[in-house]
Each structure stands twice: as structure tokens, then as C-alpha cells.
Amino acid sequence: MCKNNIFSNISTSEWNRMLQCFQPVVQSFEAGEYIMTFSEHLERIGILLSGTAHLTYTDADGKYSILEQLSTDDVFGEVFSLPLEDQEFAVQAITPCQAMFLSYDHLVKPCSKACAHHSQLINNLFHMTACKAQMLSMHIHILSQRTLQRKLMTYFEYEALQHKSRSYTLSLSLSALADYLCTDRSAMMREIRRLNEQGKLRTKGRSITLF
Known part of the structure; x- marks a missing residue:
């Protein structure tokens, strides 16, 4: 089970300094609302600050499936950046949720201030992406x-x-x-x-x- 999150090995003070560069947007969502739908171009990444959400998939025939359950500190938006035509990926709130959105470009490109722990943040993101791939592989194994x-x-x-x-x-x-x-x-x-x-x-x- 993957225990790392995007804040791993980054202190609160360091994270607060980086947020000045990232200029995040924090939004609240009621149960049933869509937090994010995925388009062809990945512009931002979301962090679930509180609540529970589902990563969902709807095919061209309207068939709905749950791919993953998201909880506090989970990251979404970094894997499904290139959905297939006529097929929809989305993150939907199951309980009241609060999410933080960060610019993808700000995350993957070092800023002029060269924050010391920016590389740690990117390492955490790659680790979490690998964990998500592992979870989706398990989902495929179950469905097979x-x-x-x-x-x-x-x-x-x-x-x-x-x-x-x-x-x-x-x-x-x-x-x-x-x-x-x-x-x-x-x-x-x-x-x-x-x-x-x-x-x-x-x-x-x-x-x-x-x-």
C-alpha cells in the first residue's frame, strides 16, 4: 500500500513558501458535484484536502464505472490527461469535499526562486503516479x-x-x-x-x- 502523499518529506513552512510560487486555487464541492473533468490538455492538478471522491469513467454508450476512490491528500489529474474520444473521465464528490488546484506548469518547471524542495515535490508526484498505476493494474486483475x-x-x-x-x-x-x-x-x-x-x-x- 502506498503511504506517500504529495506533502511527504516537505515541512509545513517549506510547503507554504512553495505555495507563493504555485498560486493555488482552493474550492469546495457538495456531494454529487463534479470536481474535475479531464480534457485533452492537462492544465492543472488537484489535491483532495478533505472528503471522499470517485474517479469515474463513462463510455460512449453512457456506461458508468468507478476506477478509483480518492480520499484526503490524494492527487488527481496527473494520469488521465489524454482520454479517448467520446469517453469521459471525471472526479465526482461523494461527500462534501475541498480541493486545491495547482498549475501543472508550475509543478513540473522549477521557478526562478529555485525552491529547495521543489524536486522533492516532483519525486512525490511521480511516486504517487506509480502507485496509481499499480492500483489500476489491480483493478484490471480483478475485472479479468x-x-x-x-x-x-x-x-x-x-x-x-x-x-x-x-x-x-x-x-x-x-x-x-x-x-x-x-x-x-x-x-x-x-x-x-x-x-x-x-x-x-x-x-x-x-x-x-x-x-
């Missing part, structure tokens, strides 16, 4: 499972590793989990009931215990 039951068990086992426990609360709602797995919620709930009956797990709402 041949049956819905295997998709569920692969996801549940992955979540257990993240929580370091066989008993935990799902980070996604059940409706969001169905979107993440690209399946119908009713079909997913039937499979979860079967898994309970087979003794592979026990669930109560979003609480789950794997056996």
Missing part, C-alpha cells in the same frame, strides 16, 4: 476474473491486505462496489449471499469477515 464470484473474492482479499485484517468495513458502498466491478448490483448481492452460504465469508451491510 472469469466469474463474478471470483471478482468479488479477489477484491475482498485485496481489501483485507489493505486493512491488514480478515475483518473490516468495505471502503466502497455496495452500489459503488457494483460499479467498480462493472456489474449489476442485484447480481452482485446474489453472489455475496452465495458466498455467505458457502461459508467463505460473513457479511453484514458493509462489514465483512473472510474465512
Whole structure:
């Protein structure tokens, strides 16, 4: 699990000095509002200061999928800068959120003041991008499972590793989990009931215990 964030190894005073160069914009969003949609040209990067959001994908037929759940200190906008034609990537607030937006050019190009920790910031950004690529690879691995039951068990086992426990609360709602797995919620709930009956797990709402 990637623990670094964009502020890693940068003190508060150093970060405040860099912000004078970056000239950030801070905005608040209500649940359901779109925080960012991705265009062909990447002009800014967002940092989620508070709340929870989903990185979503909608294809040309209007099919909606969740690619990633974002929480405090997560960065968005740096990976999906070249979406395919007629396909939409967006970040949507799930709870009330506050986000900071920074100019992409200010981030990747050293300023005239040559801030000592600018290179650390760029290193953090590259590290987080690598972590996101790893998470998306896991998503592909989950979706590649041949049956819905295997998709569920692969996801549940992955979540257990993240929580370091066989008993935990799902980070996604059940409706969001169905979107993440690209399946119908009713079909997913039937499979979860079967898994309970087979003794592979026990669930109560979003609480789950794997056996």
C-alpha cells in the first residue's frame, strides 16, 4: 500500500513558501458535484484536502464505472490527461469535499526562486503516479476474473491486505462496489449471499469477515 502523499518529506513552512510560487486555487464541492473533468490538455492538478471522491469513467454508450476512490491528500489529474474520444473521465464528490488546484506548469518547471524542495515535490508526484498505476493494474486483475464470484473474492482479499485484517468495513458502498466491478448490483448481492452460504465469508451491510 502506498503511504506517500504529495506533502511527504516537505515541512509545513517549506510547503507554504512553495505555495507563493504555485498560486493555488482552493474550492469546495457538495456531494454529487463534479470536481474535475479531464480534457485533452492537462492544465492543472488537484489535491483532495478533505472528503471522499470517485474517479469515474463513462463510455460512449453512457456506461458508468468507478476506477478509483480518492480520499484526503490524494492527487488527481496527473494520469488521465489524454482520454479517448467520446469517453469521459471525471472526479465526482461523494461527500462534501475541498480541493486545491495547482498549475501543472508550475509543478513540473522549477521557478526562478529555485525552491529547495521543489524536486522533492516532483519525486512525490511521480511516486504517487506509480502507485496509481499499480492500483489500476489491480483493478484490471480483478475485472479479468472469469466469474463474478471470483471478482468479488479477489477484491475482498485485496481489501483485507489493505486493512491488514480478515475483518473490516468495505471502503466502497455496495452500489459503488457494483460499479467498480462493472456489474449489476442485484447480481452482485446474489453472489455475496452465495458466498455467505458457502461459508467463505460473513457479511453484514458493509462489514465483512473472510474465512
